[in-house]
Amino acid sequence: MATWKLLLLQDSASPLMEQLSFFHDHTLLILVIITILVGQMMVGLLFNKFIHRFLLEGQLIEVIWTILPAITLIFIALPSLRLIYILDETNNPLISVKTIGHQWYWSYEYSDFKNLEFDSYMIPTMEMNKFNFRLLDVDNRMVVPFMSQIRMLITAADVIHSWTIPSMGIKVDATPGRLNQVSFTPIRSSIMYGQCSEICGANHSFMPIVLESISPIFFIKWIQKMT
Template sequence: MAHPSQLGFQDAASPGMEELIHFHDHSLLIVFLISTLLLYIITAMGSTKLTNKYILDSQEIEIVWTILPAIIRIMIALPSLPILYLMDEINDAHLTMKAMGHQWYWSYEYTDYEYLGFYSYMIQTQDLTPGQFRLETDHRMVVPMESPIRVLVSAEDVLHAWAVPALGVKMDAVPGRLNQTAFIISRPGVYYGQCSEICGANHSFMPIVVEAVPLEHFETWSSLMLEEASL
């Protein structure tokens, strides 16, 4: 969960998000070095260091300005490729879910179970109990921790986006199209997100709440939900 005046990312709750944070720090260091170099050049332009004819017409300098950007691109590309494959690779998912965006709420369906599904509406501010966050919903998406989870994302009406920052997940929900994403939650907890696509008047009122629990607790929860659905 985000904190007031927070400048950095939320604490990572998945291996994918941990890698994204490391890549962000790596890229930020490169940007800092480039900015320092440019600042030095701008500062030195007023002196004779960079204004003499030898520097301005030097072939060696031209070679450096050509090769250096290529090296920088390689330094950024190489760490990013494994992350892209890690986030795109979906093998042997233990649980598959379908998240459907509506105006303006989400519905979830556990495709491995025949009758396990529900709608998830935002709890109105006047109905919140002490200690609850504004993004709380009446039904949370409950998943087992330390298990590969596949989420199929689509929409019924307009464009939406299913995004949970702490999990490093953001996937567009497009009407008539089925996108998929995957994640593994490394620790128990409750993780909040929101629709990240401007989808209409109540765009800010369709939050996402994912609760990660141990596998045995998930099995108990799913059994209770199936019993309620059969009544």
């Protein structure tokens, strides 16, 4: 999700997003090297009128340009496979939160606590305060403690939605009749914004997601206030 004057990815707010950023940089470097090499060869062939009479056919060069792409794919595939396993790993989550996508708002249920569930609607433009972000702020934020593993169970009540927070490296489809799972660990106190990333109807653009990570002490106070 691009923001004002942002040229690169958002600042990482979780270890998963840091790993995704590293993989992006790693892959981008390989692509830049390939682009430069292929571009140089194409320019050389276009502007060079000469023919090497001993290089019209060569077994060695064909072996080289077959092996090099295979090695390049290995350098991309190994970190990618590692990331796939890391993204699916869940170890002793502190709390579990179930989020349900509706047309066009989100519902949150904290199953580890009694009677703690609420709906999260976008704040209309006419009701915004000066410090609110247009089309991004909500009336009830999802609140979690930082430096703790959180398990999310994601589903939908009507059509397919997608629960997405770019700075956390999270994008999970919310499908009716199915529970999808993801875990994450916020690394600092922050407010993170996201939006539904699956076209779900007329007001698809008006169901933002706001995740607030706070210290465990303040999280306990928030729980007591909400219950």
